[in-house]
Amino acid sequence: MISSLIRNVGALPLKNSFGRHVSRTFATGGFPAPRLFDYATVTSNLTVSDAIESVEAAFKALSKGKVDVPMPMHIGIEESDVAGPGDCHIKGGYVSGTPTFTVKLACVSFYNNLKKNLPPGSGIFIVVNAVTGAPLGVFQENRFMTDLRTGAAGAVAMKYCTNPDQDVVGFIGCGAIAKNMARAAATVRPIKGVAFALEGAEQFAKEMSNELGVPFEVATSAQDLCGKSDIIFTQTPGGSTVLEKDWLNPKGVTIIASGSDQPTKCEIPPDVLAASKYISDLTKQTRKVGELRSALEAGVMTEDDVYAELGEVVNGDKVGREGNEIIVVDLTGTGAQDAAIGQVAWDKLSQL
Ligand SMILES: NC(=O)c1ccc[n+]([C@@H]2O[C@H](COP(=O)([O-])OP(=O)(O)OC[C@H]3O[C@@H](n4cnc5c(N)ncnc54)[C@H](O)[C@@H]3O)[C@@H](O)[C@H]2O)c1
Structure with a gap:
């Protein structure tokens, strides 16, 4: 009725x-109902190399002010008889001139799930038609697409902030992000990998060596890794700093740090940041949740010491590597990357 x-x-x-x-x-x-792509479809049809080109373009657009990236929204789920505990983060963005925009919803720290043999995190990307505003697709990705766009940013940083002869690549922290960083690094040039982590370095080195067909060794310590590496990717949970200035290769090194994405985290000591050519993914974000935050708090840097945002190096306004310098690229993860991977996912999976 x-x-x-x-x-x-x-x-x-x-x-x-x-x-x-x-x-x-x-x-x-x-409007037609948005298409639903389940986790198996998403993970079996998207790779980090699919994302690199569009993430590079998104960084370019970001540095020209052509990306609308709102501040993330956070919903806290208090633990009660019927809920939580848990956190829901909502992020999104629109890269000007592209046919879609993206909103993503990431649910983390639902630790009671573990009692039910479920993971504590889940997530979806919603890709929306930028002409009509109608949702096109819902991608059940449970963090997979975030990890891809994070790896793609690592590839962009490596492409523009290292020299072609820098091929020994260290990975401090060998979890989910490290795998995407290693896959991404191998798309830039043939690498020789070095791995160090509190847990999982041996398994990571074996798996990446087999998958990428490049040599990998396990370092005995973070200091050992730093002494051997031209490029260092750090992707630990950011509970404490993971390297020291005296350990770094005097011929120059590029550190690509992605572990810090919250105001409680940091991986790189302030004296290394102060001595570096410091490049942010998005300064308004890195000053709050990235490595820059701890250098500002320690009083060893001001925002005037930021050399560039990554997009400025990508679009040629600022030069990347210029000699034996320390470069730090601070990747906190931007809505521009989420929009870029959302577009790629829709372009590829809507053809299935
Ligand atoms: N910047 C971004 O865009 C972005 C995106 C997603 C996740 N992250 C962040 O990246 C970090 C890593 O995420 P993950 O999913 O790979 O974590 P993970 O738990 O899968 O792996 C963490 C790795 O770091 C190692 N580790 C921890 N502390 C260490 C230390 N002090 N020294 C050496 N190794 C150490 C662990 O043993 C493990 O190998 C987290 O902080 C996460 O929030 C950032």
Whole structure:
């Protein structure tokens, strides 16, 4: 009865503010339902190399002010008889001139899931038609697409902030992000990998060596890794700093740090940051949740010491490597990357 009423209302003619008759199809929806892509479909059809080109373009657009990246939204789920504990983070962005925009919802720290043999985190990307505003696709990715866009940013940083002869690449922290960084690094040039982590370095080195067909060794310590590496990717949970200035290769090194994405985290000591050519993914973000935050708090840097945002190096406004310097690229993860991987996912998976 109610649905037939709604159908009838939908059929009624309606006048807009100019007195013209308009269809009232909105009452019945008007748009097709968004397509749903499940986790297996997403993970078996997208790779980090799919994301690199569009993430590079997104960084370019970001540095020209052509990306709308709102501040992330956070919903805290208090633990009770019927809920939580847990956190929900909502991020998104629109890269000007692209046909879609993206909103992503990441649920983390639902630790009671573990008692039910479920993971504590899950997530979806919603990709929306930028002409009509209608959602096109919902991607059940449970963090997979975030990890891909993070790896893609690592590839962009390596491409623009290292020299072609820098091929020994160290990975401090050998978890999920490290795998995407290693896959991404191998798309830039053939690498020789070095791994160090509190846990999982041996397994990571074996798996990456097999998958990428490049040599990997396990370092005995972070100091050992730093002494051997031209490029160092750090992706630990950011509970404490993971290297020291005296350990770094005097011929120059590029550190690509991605572990810090919260105001409680840091991986790189302030004296290393102060001595470096410091490049942020997005300074308004790194000053709050990236490595820059701890250098500002220690009083060893000001925002005037930021050499560039990564997009400025990508679009040629600022030069990348210029000699035996220490470069730190601070990657906190931007909505521009989320929009870029959302577009790639829709382009690729909507063809299935
Ligand atoms: N910047 C971004 O865009 C972005 C995106 C996603 C995740 N992250 C962050 O990246 C970090 C890593 O995430 P993950 O999913 O790979 O974590 P993970 O738990 O899968 O792996 C962490 C690795 O770091 C190692 N580790 C921890 N402390 C260490 C230390 N002091 N020295 C050496 N190794 C250490 C662990 O043994 C493990 O190998 C987290 O802080 C996460 O929030 C950042």
